[in-house]
Amino acid sequence: MNNLITVKDLKVYYPIRSGFFNRVTDYVYAVDGVSFEILPGESYGIIGESGSGKSTIGQALVGLLDATDGQIIYQGQDVTEKRVRKKMMYNRDVQMIFQDSLSSLNPKKKIIDIVGEPLKNFENLTGDTLKARVLELLATVGLDEEAMYKYPHEFSGGQRQRIGVARAVASNPKLIIADEPVSALDLSVQAQVLNYMKKIQKKYGVAYLFISHDLGVVHHMCDHLAIMHRGRFVEVGTREDIYEDPLHIYTKRLLAAIPRIDVSRREEDRLFRTKIEEEYGAQKEQYYDEDGRVYALEQITQTHYAALKKEGE
Numbered sequence: 001m002n003n004l005i006t007v008k009d010l011k012v013y014y015p016i017r018s019g020f021f022n023r024v025t026d027y028v029y030a031v032d033g034v035s036f037e038i039l040p041g042e043s044y045g046i047i048g049e050s051g052s053g054k055s056t057i058g059q060a061l062v063g064l065l066d067a068t069d070g071q072i073i074y075q076g077q078d079v080t081e082k083r084v085r086k087k088m089m090y091n092r093d094v095q096m097i098f099q100d101s102l103s104s105l106n107p108k109k110k111i112i113d114i115v116g117e118p119l120k121n122f123e124n125l126t127g128d129t130l131k132a133r134v135l136e137l138l139a140t141v142g143l144d145e146e147a148m149y150k151y152p153h154e155f156s157g158g159q160r161q162r163i164g165v166a167r168a169v170a171s172n173p174k175l176i177i178a179d180e181p182v183s184a185l186d187l188s189v190q191a192q193v194l195n196y197m198k199k200i201q202k203k204y205g206v207a208y209l210f211i212s213h214d215l216g217v218v219h220h221m222c223d224h225l226a227i228m229h230r231g232r233f234v235e236v237g238t239r240e241d242i243y244e245d246p247l248h249i250y251t252k253r254l255l256a257a258i259p260r261i262d263v264s265r266r267e268e269d270r271l272f273r274t275k276i277e278e279e280y281g282a283q284k285e286q287y288y289d290e291d292g293r294v295y296a297l298e299q300i301t302q303t304h305y306a307a308l309k310k311e312g313e
C-alpha cells in the first residue's frame with residue numbers, strides 16, 4: 001500500500017533571540033531529524049513527555065509552522081512549501097483537532113456555521129444541502145439538530161470535542177492530526193470521544209495522527225506508534241511490538257510508569273473486574289469500545305483495586 005504521507009528527516013528549530021539587536025543567538029531543537037510514514041486509513045501515534053516535540057511535528061505537518069529542514073511528501077509532492085500545499089489542496093486534505101476546543105472553535109459562531117464552514121469553502125455547499133450535511137456530520141458524533149443553533153460555550157467539553165471532530169471531517173480529509181484531543185476530559189468522556197473518533201474513521205476511512213502523552217489513549221487508538229524523546233524518535237513499531245517488547249530504555253521507562261497489575265495476579269484481577277463491572281453496571285458501556293474492547297475499565301481497576309482489596313480482607 002502506498003503511504004498517505006511520508007516524513008523524511010524533518011527538523012524544526014525555534015530561534016532564540018536576545019540582546020539589543022534581537023539577534024538569533026541559539027535554537028531550540030524541537031524536532032531534530034524525524035522520519036515516519038502514515039498509511040491511508042490507519043492510526044499513527046506519537047507518544048512522549050511534555051516538551052519532547054510532538055506538537056511541533058503536528059503543526060509542521062498541517063502547515064502552521066515552517067520546517068527548518070526535511071521533507072513532507074504527500075501524493076508524491078513535497079508540501080513543506082506553502083505554494084505546493086495550495087496547489088495540492090493540502091489544507092483540505094489534512095485537518096487538525098486541538099486539545100482545547102473552547103479556544104479552537106469560534107465562540108461567536110453557531111455550530112451550523114462552524115461545521116458548515118469547510119463545506120462552504122471546499123465544496124461550495126449552501127442552503128438546505130449544507131444544512132443536511134451538517135446534520136449528518138453531527139449525527140455521526142451523537143449530536144442532533146438542536147445543536148446546530150447553539151454556540152460552543154453551551155456544550156460540555158466532550159461535546160465540544162465531538163463538534164471539533166465533525167468539523168475536521170467535514171472537508172472529507174485524508175488525515176486528521178489530533179493533538180491531545182481528550183486529555184482535558186474526564187476518563188469516561190475520553191472513552192466516549194475516542195469511540196466516536198473510531199466510528200468516524202470506519203465511516204470515512206480517514207487516517208489519524210494521534211499526539212499524546214497518554215499511553216492508554218494511544219494504545220486504544222493506534223496501529224503504529226513512535227516514542228519521542230528530545231526531538232527524536234527513539235523507537236517506532238506496531239502497537240504490539242512496542243507494548244510487548246520495548247527495546248529502548250526510554251520506552252521501558254515510559255511503560256514502567258503506568259501502574260499495572262502483574263500477571264500472577266490475573267485471576268484475582270478477573271474477580272475484581274467482575275465485581276467492578278457489577279458495581280459500575282449502569283455505566284459499563286462507556287468503558288467498552290464498539291468492538292467490545294475494554295478501554296477505561298483497566299484504569300478503573302487500577303483506581304479501585306486497592307480499595308476493593310482492603311474491603312475484601
Ligand SMILES: Nc1ncnc2c1ncn2[C@@H]1O[C@H](COP(=O)(O)OP(=O)(O)OP(=O)(O)O)[C@@H](O)[C@H]1O
Binds near residue numbers: 028213
Ligand atoms: N514558539 C516557540 N518558541 C520557542 N520554543 C518553543 C516554541 N514552541 C515550543 N517550543 C519548545 O520546543 C520544544 C518542543 O515543544 P512541543 O510543544 O512541540 O512539545 P510537546 O511534546 O508537544 O509538549 P507538550 O505536550 O507540553 O505540548 C519544547 O522545548 C518547547 O519549549
